[in-house]
Amino acid sequence: MPVGMAAPRMAYACDPDRSRGRLVDEPPSKTRSPFRRDCDRVIHSTAFRRLKHKTQVFVFHEGDHYRTRLSHTLEVAQIARALARQLGLDEDLTETLALAHDLGHPPFGHAGERALDACLRAHGGFDHNAQTLRVVTSLEHRYPGFDGLNLTWESLEGIVKHNGPLTDRCGKPVGRYRDHGVPLGISEYDRTWNLELWSYASLEAQVAAISDDIAYDAHDIDDGLRAGLFTVDDLNVMPLTAGMIADIAKRYPALDDDRRGAELVRELISYLIEAVFSESRRRLDAARPQSVQDVRNHGSVLIAFRPEAQDAEQMIKIFLKQRMYRHPRVMRVMGEAESILFDLFARYQQSPHDLPPEWLRRDGEGADSQTDRARRIGNFIAGMTDRLAITEHQRLFESTPDLR
Template identity: 80%
Template sequence: MAAPRALYACDPGRSRGRLFAEPESATRSAFRRDCDRVIHSTAFRRLKHKTQVFVFHEGDHYRTRLTHTLEVAQIARAIARQLGLDEDLTETLALAHDLGHPPFGHAGERALDACLEAHGGFDHNAQTLRVVTSLEHRYPDFDGLNLTWEALEGIVKHNGPLTDAQGEAIGRYAGHGLPFGITDHDRVYSLELSSFASLEAQVAALADDIAYDAHDIDDGLRAGLFTVNDLREMPLTADMIDDIAARYPDLDEVRRGAELVRELISYLIGAVVTEAEKRLGAAGLDSVEAVRRHGAVLIAFPREAEKAEQGIKAFLKLRMYRHERVMRVMGEAESVLFDLFARYQRVPADMPPEWLQAEPESDTDRARRIGNFIAGMTDRFAITEHIRLFDSTPELR
């Protein structure tokens, strides 16, 4: 059962609006329109052929960026519903959060960041903002999707403020400053980078963590990188495995794994809701603006669940993300993007005509344009391009 709309929820009827003014819809709220625009975008469709952990041709049943994104959206809506938040905005942010990811998962991000090191680097959150504000070309009156201010804020700040009150970069950006895609946009349409984002954005961020943990376990089991019993290394999953064994003593390995994943998702969602209700009750907030001014995260795991979740991430890092098989394939994938970037720099005409620039441009502008082109590729298109342009292409298997 859905909770009544909370005072601290974002209200589409009070949205700060869009950069380009549009007539309101007679049938959909502002946030529902945002969500629909994300679903119908070209970038969203491309997620079905972008790597989560395993490259697309390694098997039809592994997660892709698209299936991961849909799972994040389901978890996010479940949490938002129990907390009385706006489900449409929450879903928008969950569906949009990976639009800026390049091919080949985090390996592709590392490769593009290295290629663009002298030109501001590459950041997938900044790239997502660029996709929804300029790179999508679907509407006659503007580039991008013209999402509401609340949607753009959530895309950029779902992990917390990016600057302090004086405008200095903090957190992950403290050492080298904010990505150019975010600073460029903020000068045109300020997203108040020093404040916290809405609760809907905070929910989407935690839902991403939950989906990663649970479904990467599922994929790791399917790939044979570890077994259900290996997950006894962690107290939380050990207890769940024992409980499953007591209830279903003769369950086969595949169903044991699936039941464990379901139990884990339910536990983490419940833990987030309980902790959020505790923090929100103590804070006594009466508006979304009070959420932004609060100065602390309100949607979070309680301490015990956070410790367990960090243990799962550590397990997956060692047994999955750094597994020799995964590391070898991702190393080859990085080499594909390094090759493509260097080739397009040498021979820009190898890119499609719509990506060519007739007027003279700086080295930085050219590099960023190439980066935008590569970031939008699917895994298989990147491989196809490499086969077209080079004599030898890694098989990525």
């Protein structure tokens, strides 16, 4: 098949004509498939627009050229669609899952998630995947007939399970959920509509998940270089990037550092996409799934890096953790960002009327338990942009960290 041509839809792809439907029944669209409709609803959601001012690694006012959650999300979607096209998957569902995967992230990136998880520890904790599910099933208020976006079962399944099963067939939590259990938002919704937490998700969801890894690796290198946290030559400690840097030097011996870095990032993305395509093609040829249900029941992921690329990708993650995420400058700013969310949570608990009116308990809703109030505050803070969190802190407190 020529490079760039779309593969025909394969039997193991999700078929929009065979979707399990929506929790609230709606008339079908005359012009869009169910999965295209899901994708459009995500794009038009309030939560999607807020990603523009949510931290990826650097807080929004540190520079216009650093990634935000929105620009990262768009890059994930581009990579995911490229892989879905080559593998004969449903591109609309793949794009939906790529665009939705970070809707539940709070302000200030992983620092915000750590802060909210600590604040909510006595009330079920905080998990950004569970929060994404809350956003698309209840927190968006745009439609007259339902809360949330009323996405298809396949989209909800992919949001929840893109990193693999959450339980075994008996309902016992597995993997990262073994110690603390399935997040509250997911377990509660699963009782409303069974998402089969024991099975693997569709190939479209698996593609969206691995595309997130590719985008993180390549573009966090790009942002780290731009911020001066490390240099292109510092990346010579890893065999994969060292080889790419040497090849770039041979082809472009007089290239400046900015363009060397950009060329390295471009080549890294291409390498990782090809490594996923070739390994996934090999696994699919061996497994020979004849339906999406065969994919769910397969027992292991079918979308993956080649072994040597997996090792290289893990080395990149280790490098970024040491040289970027744990850099003293980044750690200081993120520590101050956490303190902003701790302050806001405590203030709203102590003085609920500091919340916007729409986030207060309404008459007739029953008693306002500590857990109900804490979850409502958590939902409000999780939906904040970095900018709103800083503005709210300035409104309620005499002194606010500068985060620079």
